[in-house]
Amino acid sequence: MDDLTLPSAITNFIAATNAGDSQRFVAQFTPDAVLNDWGTEYHGPTEIANWNQTDNIGKQSHFELQDFTRDDATTWTVQLVVTGNGFNGTSPFRMTIKDNRLANVTILPD
Template sequence: MDDLTLPAAIAAFITATNAADSDQFVAQFTPDAVLDDWGTTYNGPTEIAKWNQTDNIGKQSHFELEDFTQDNAMTWTVQLNVTGNGFNGTSPFRMTIKDDLLVRVEILPD
């Protein structure tokens, strides 16, 4: 990794997942946020909280940061190694920040 610093909302997305803190996880998203998991979209904190229970913390996911790049002023691509009782493997997450919160998270097929 280079000298870039990961935005606080992205760091909290990872640490909240690893700590199984669902409230903190959902708190990282704006009210109009979108989470796109390989083409299935979840709109707003209520739907993102459901995804969190069915596909993330509810599956005891653990994220290990592999690498990250800053794509533009607001968007980052973060390579996460995911382990748990759901998806296991490395996947790129494209994350867009607005007002220090996540406005869009797109989980891309590797």
């Protein structure tokens, strides 16, 4: 793992999911954020909250940080091991930070 520290929006994204805290989870995103889950896009807090209920906390997902890299000044790729009642496996999450919040999260097929 890099010696760099992950931004709090990313660590909160992981912690909120693991705690089952939907309000904290959605609060990590900017008002105009986009979450892209293997090609399907969710725009803004309402759509992201819906995705969270159908595909993340609503499925009792748990994230274990495996590795991460800093791609540029605002973008990180985080390797997460995902377990729960939905997708199970390792997946890269590309996350862009703006104003200390998540502006874009793209979940990539491994």
